[in-house]
Amino acid sequence: MSPKNELDREHGFYKRNLETMPPAQRTKYLEEKLKKIIRHAHKNSSAFRRRMEATGVKPADIGTIQDLKRLPVTPKSLLIELQKETPPFGGFEGVPLAKLRRIFVSPGPIHEPGEADSHDLGWAQALYGAGFRPGDIAINTFSYHLVPFALNMLDNALFQVGCITVPTGVGNTEQQVHILRNLRVTAFCGTPSFLLNLAEKAEEMGLDLRRDLFLRVGFVAAEMLPESLRSQLEEKLGMRIRQSYGTADIGCLGYECFEKNGFHVPDDKIVEIVEPRTGKTLGTGKTGEVVGTTFNKIYPLIRFGTGDLSLLTQEPCPCGRTSPRLVKILGRVDQATKVRGLFVHPGQVKEVVAKYPQVAKYRLVVGRNDQKDEMALQLELKAPPLSLENFKSQVEKSIRDVLKVRGIVEFVAPDTIPEGSKIIDDQRSWG
Numbered sequence: 001m002s003p004k005n006e007l008d009r010e011h012g013f014y015k016r017n018l019e020t021m022p023p024a025q026r027t028k029y030l031e032e033k034l035k036k037i038i039r040h041a042h043k044n045s046s047a048f049r050r051r052m053e054a055t056g057v058k059p060a061d062i063g064t065i066q067d068l069k070r071l072p073v074t075p076k077s078l079l080i081e082l083q084k085e086t087p088p089f090g091g092f093e094g095v096p097l098a099k100l101r102r103i104f105v106s107p108g109p110i111h112e113p114g115e116a117d118s119h120d121l122g123w124a125q126a127l128y129g130a131g132f133r134p135g136d137i138a139i140n141t142f143s144y145h146l147v148p149f150a151l152n153m154l155d156n157a158l159f160q161v162g163c164i165t166v167p168t169g170v171g172n173t174e175q176q177v178h179i180l181r182n183l184r185v186t187a188f189c190g191t192p193s194f195l196l197n198l199a200e201k202a203e204e205m206g207l208d209l210r211r212d213l214f215l216r217v218g219f220v221a222a223e224m225l226p227e228s229l230r231s232q233l234e235e236k237l238g239m240r241i242r243q244s245y246g247t248a249d250i251g252c253l254g255y256e257c258f259e260k261n262g263f264h265v266p267d268d269k270i271v272e273i274v275e276p277r278t279g280k281t282l283g284t285g286k287t288g289e290v291v292g293t294t295f296n297k298i299y300p301l302i303r304f305g306t307g308d309l310s311l312l313t314q315e316p317c318p319c320g321r322t323s324p325r326l327v328k329i330l331g332r333v334d335q336a337t338k339v340r341g342l343f344v345h346p347g348q349v350k351e352v353v354a355k356y357p358q359v360a361k362y363r364l365v366v367g368r369n370d371q372k373d374e375m376a377l378q379l380e381l382k383a384p385p386l387s388l389e390n391f392k393s394q395v396e397k398s399i400r401d402v403l404k405v406r407g408i409v410e411f412v413a414p415d416t417i418p419e420g421s422k423i424i425d426d427q428r429s430w431g
C-alpha cells in the first residue's frame with residue numbers, strides 16, 4: 001500500500017498565479033521586480049554600482065527588460081577576478097557580511113553568500129514541476145559540503161514544497177540503497193549518473209527495483225540527461241525523472257515540467273539570450289549565451305553571463321505554464337564541457353600537459369560508454385620516455401589532480417591529432 005500512487009504529480013502549479021500569467025502581465029510583473037532589484041543593487045552592491053556608473057546609466061533609466069541591454073554582462077571569469085581582488089564576493093553581495101549565515105566555496109575558486117533564510121522560488125517551482133509533492137520523503141544526494149546547491153538551494157526548496165529531506169550527500173551507495181528501502185523514499189535529488197549507480201547497486205544487492213523501492217519522482221541536475229538514460233531509469237525504477245538547469249551563483253534558470261518540453265524560466269529570474277562577447281540581446285529562437293538576472297537581494301547578480309549556449313521559445317506549453325522556455329542547453333561558449341558533472345576547461349588540460357615537455361601534441365577526447373562519461377587524453381610524444389607505463393600513470397595522476405575527474409592517457413602516433421584541433425573534443429551525442 002502506497003498512498004504516494006494516488007498523488008497527482010502531473011498537474012498543478014507551485015504558484016498558479018505566477019505560473020499562468022498571460023505574457024504581457026508577466027512582463028509587467030518582472031519589470032516591477034527588475035526596477036526594485038536595480039535600485040537595491042545600486043545602493044548596496046559596490047561592484048554593481050561601479051559597473052553601472054562606468055556605463056553612465058542611472059537606476060531610473062532601467063524600467064523595462066529591453067533597458068537591461070544598457071548594462072554590461074558580468075561573466076563568471078570576471079566575478080572570479082573581482083572576488084580575488086576584494087574577497088569574499090568582490091563587492092557583488094547586496095547585504096553586509098555580518099548578515100550572512102554561510103559562505104560557500106565553489107571550484108574557481110568562487111564564493112557564494114549563504115542566506116540566513118532562503119526562499120528560492122525557482123528551485124521550488126522546479127521540484128513541483130518534477131512532480132514533488134508535500135509529504136514526499138526525498139534523498140538529496142548532491143554535496144552538502146562547500147558548494148551551495150544541496151544545502152542553501154535545494155534543501156530549502158524541498159522544505160518550501162513540503163517534502164521531508166534525508167540529507168544523504170554524495171557517495172555511500174550501499175547505505176543510500178538501505179535508506180531508499182527502509183524509509184520508503186519517494187523522491188530522488190541528484191545527478192543522473194548517481195541514480196544509475198544506486199539502481200545498479202540495488203540490483204547487485206538482489207533487490208527488485210519496483211517492488212522493494214518506492215521511488216516515484218526524480219529531480220536531476222548538474223549533468224546532461226540523455227533521453228536513453230532517462231527512459232532506462234524511469235523504466236527500471238518505475239519513476240518519472242525531470243531535469244533542471246541553473247548555476248551555483250544565480251540559482252535555477254530553467255526547469256522541465258511533466259511535458260518534457262524544454263526548461264521553463266522560473267518567475268524569480270529574467271533570462272536573456274545574448275550574442276557572446278557583445279552582450280547584444282537576441283530574439284526568441286536565436287542561439288546565444290544564457291544571461292540571467294536574479295531578484296535575490298543577498299546576491300543581486302544582474303546580467304550574469306553563464307557561458308552556456310541556448311535559445312528561448314514562447315510557444316505555449318500544454319502544462320499551462322506561460323513562462324518562456326530554454327529549448328535545450330547546447331554547450332559552452334568557451335568550449336568548457338562537463339564530464340561526470342564537473343566542468344573541464346581547456347585551460348586545465350593545458351595545465352596538465354605543461355608539466356610534461358615530452359608532449360608534442362595533445363587533445364582530450366570525451367566520449368560515452370554504457371551511459372557513463374569517459375575521458376581520454378591523447379598524447380603525441382616527441383620521444384618515448386624510459387618507461388611508457390610509468391609516464392602514463394604519472395600523467396593520469398596529474399589529470400585527476402587538476403581536473404578532479406579520472407581520465408586515461410592514450411599514446412597516439414605522430415600526426416594523428418590534426419593541426420589546430422580543439423583542445424577538448426567532445427564526441428558525446430545526447431540522443
Ligand SMILES: [Zn+2]
Nearest residue numbers: 257259317319
Ligand atoms: Zn510546461
